[in-house]
Amino acid sequence: MYWKVIMKDIKNSWEKAISKAIAAYALSLNIKSDDLLTTRIMIQTPPKPELGDFAVPLFPFSKILRKSPHIIAADIKNIIEKLENKPPGYVTADGPYLNIRADIVGLAENLWKEIGTVQSAYGNNTSMCDQKVMIEFSCPNTNKPLHLGHLRNDTIGESIAAIIGANGADVYKVNLINDRGIHICKSMLAYMKFGNETTPESENVKSDHFVGKYYVEYNNWAKSSPNAEKEAQELLVKWENGDKDTIDLWSRMNTWAINGIFETYKRTGISFDKLYYESKTYTLGKDLVLQGLKDGVFYKEIDDSIWIDLEEIGLDKKVLLRSDGTSLYLTQDLGTAVSRHKDLPFNKLIYVVGSEQQYHFKVLFYVLKKLGLSWADNLHHLSYGMVNLPDGKMKSREGTVVDADDLIETLSDMAKQEIISKNREDSVGDLSETSSAIARAALNYYLLQVNPAKDMIFNPAESIAFNGNTGPYLQYMGARISSMLRKFALTQKDNSMTVAFDPSLLKLQVEHSLLKHIMMFPETVEQAGRELNPTNIAVYLYDLSRMYSRYYHDHQILRAGSDELIYARVVLSKMVLQVLRNAFSLIGIPFLESM
């Protein structure tokens, strides 16, 4: 049995020690103040690693103790040094700061045991272990293939699911497929007019693109056909009345669209625990509204439409049921939320949906609360910004929308060219599999490196670049360490090297920093979960990689002086590699042994 290394515990023990020292100091100065109890000791990170592992600014105590923070720092340092239960490590006073150098290396052995034992579970924690979380994302329309905007949604959803899962939550990923409505009828109508019974197979086109082609064709045709909209409406009525031919065509085209979309999911590593179809849920919610009317939280207009007054949340009035008694988007969402809570009594439901729908979710959550549903407080709209291109916005009308499949194809080709130009075809195993894994890393990392709340500009060439802050760079780091460890395994066999891990040999500042960074991973996972922000993981990962890169460049590992030093550095490298792998899995970067 070993003592599990938890960075928080280390911080806590120091916080306690400092707190004790300050109390003793105040006593010696004959100062009694309640402020002393309420003023929190802040454990921060110093700007440079040479200064220490943790820093505590003493400004807040200056007023209470009536001394300059410089003097306080120096005095407290002396008191701590004489403390009986001083945590391992040492303290320096640098100006108004107390800097702490923790005994990181002393913990390295336990860290290694822990990582060696739990492996892919290192970083996991229990901060959300009592939570059942449902997360909805993607939600494609079945009239066209996915585009770059969907890819941001998908990767955020998948990553958040992985992150909160690592925090111990029971995660349930759902997708609501928008497979009905006027837009679907439009592509059907175009197919009826211009399709000539062709199929994706007969035309040799990916099936969702085949359907998308007719949606485009409808729009072209509609420009010169004043009756287009009306015809589409009539088709929708037929569909709602269950007209056999209409339903047949609808289901044939939907199968095409959905199969194609799921091929794309497979390529990008997206999956779901449950699929909901709008065609099956769109009537839900009506009863809910009628019940709300009975309970007096909604009201009826003269024309029989049902409304809610949103004055309480500073908004206008909103219609919930049309005068003809039919549902709206909002009504449907009310119904699906309730039926989902019946399917899985979640503590929390996260909707990954673009920021343009903030108003919708504000209203949705308010209405659910008005209906008296206790869980309505635990709904969350994870809103993300738009993806633009270097030369402007994506506009479907101007044909500047970046198709998801095309983009992945392009990125894969670029990766493939790079592998070929480096003459590494024979070393990478399956060439096309490897290049598509690199493409995925490029795409996901680029999309997740930007805070979801912000609009972003996607530059394809920049994303696939093998230099700089990119997914492929991170993969390369992993492949390089893997390659080195393979070599080590061979020499170990030859020499039958049998030495123990002696962390005290890791004397370099960069080794200390690497160990500390590895120890901070669980906290980073926790923070990313708390903030629902994968960017934290991306930033952490890049920092770790860069740190290791420099180490690897400046110091020999397999040719270090002694067997003992070689092994110590190999263990450090193994730990870095494990953390890389674990972090990769949280942000959709495939791990490659070789690339």
Added chain:
RNA sequence: GUAGCCAUAGCUCAGUUGGAUAGAGCAUUAGAUUGCGGAUCUAAAGGCCGGAGGUUCGAAUCCUCUUGGCUACACCA
């Protein structure tokens, strides 16, 4: 018009309980390889953190105002 979000280096982005000299990458310039994968590493240069006030010992971070951009405000989804 009303509300919400955003504004950090030439470009793309980090930067949370307010703390030390605001950080990366790209591009530019100058370097490093008798090395475990150079798809690498080092360095230089590059900043009125949109602007103005305020709170504070201390503000990119909090508050107010202001400018600019995006989005939403359908008996569409």
